[in-house]
Amino acid sequence: MIDSLRKKARIVFRRMRVGANLHRNDALGALHRAWGYVHATQLAGDYYEFGVHGGWSMVNSWFSYRYFRRRLAQGRALPFQRRGTVAAFLAHRPLFHGFDTFAGMPDNDEGEDTLAPGSFWCDLDIVTGDCARAGLRSPELRLVPGLFADTAAQVGLRPAAIVHLDCDLYASTRDALRAVSPCLVQGTVVLCDDYNLFRADQGRGQRRAVAEFSAVGGIRLEPWFAYGPAAQAFLCHVDHPEGG
Numbered sequence: 001m002i003d004s005l006r007k008k009a010r011i012v013f014r015r016m017r018v019g020a021n022l023h024r025n026d027a028l029g030a031l032h033r034a035w036g037y038v039h040a041t042q043l044a045g046d047y048y049e050f051g052v053h054g055g056w057s058m059v060n061s062w063f064s065y066r067y068f069r070r071r072l073a074q075g076r077a078l079p080f081q082r083r084g085t086v087a088a089f090l091a092h093r094p095l096f097h098g099f100d101t102f103a104g105m106p107d108n109d110e111g112e113d114t115l116a117p118g119s120f121w122c123d124l125d126i127v128t129g130d131c132a133r134a135g136l137r138s139p140e141l142r143l144v145p146g147l148f149a150d151t152a153a154q155v156g157l158r159p160a161a162i163v164h165l166d167c168d169l170y171a172s173t174r175d176a177l178r179a180v181s182p183c184l185v186q187g188t189v190v191l192c193d194d195y196n197l198f199r200a201d202q203g204r205g206q207r208r209a210v211a212e213f214s215a216v217g218g219i220r221l222e223p224w225f226a227y228g229p230a231a232q233a234f235l236c237h238v239d240h241p242e243g244g
């Protein structure tokens, strides 16, 4: 009961304060900035999150999306019409895809207490309920339980506006990047929440997964901004065969 009231209060507070997120240098700030960019550039695409845990970043991503959408759709002071490209962008309703085991961290050999198998356990029904409390529910919300490697086929092909990789581990980030790769388009934002974990060791964690992904070619990840204790945002560049 107390837990439920606390959750409710937290959600109401965050919804009210979402406009101030732009000044935060953490995951909520990064998500807000990413949605601001998506609306400024009218990049129609979905939100993909790999590593949902309790759904906190999912819910806050939803709040930021709603904030910028409302501003673009209703901002009377904005000095442009909304009949052409803006109308087309607003007609697109992004889906919020969340992938997680919903059974905690998978087996891994990272040797870190904070990433031990089973840690970050969360129940899918509870997360679904907490997202609904924030107004994020089906058909916009799509939570997919299972290991990324096993659920890759369920990622689909819908273009991505934002990909949020919050799964800590090298193998998990590698599998997530592989799975979402067909959805990446020119300008997609990729948020690597754990980029400098493992003391920024280029041979471990998300750094290793991003380096290997970049080496394959076809998609270049340009560093955009750093945030939080160990995170890095990127912008995707899709190489054209003719080099354009």
Ligand SMILES: C[S@@+](CC[C@H](N)C(=O)[O-])C[C@H]1O[C@@H](n2cnc3c(N)ncnc32)[C@H](O)[C@@H]1O
Binding pocket: 050, 051, 052, 053, 054, 055, 056, 057, 058, 099, 100, 101, 102, 103, 104, 105, 106, 119, 120, 121, 122, 146, 147, 148, 149, 166, 167, 168, 169, 171, 172, 175
């Ligand atoms: C740090 S938590 C995510 C935090 C979350 N974004 C939030 O806002 O609270 C990392 C999550 O990644 C998930 N995860 C890591 N590797 C995974 C994999 N290979 N497949 C599925 N889920 C994975 C874990 O179950 C865990 O819930």
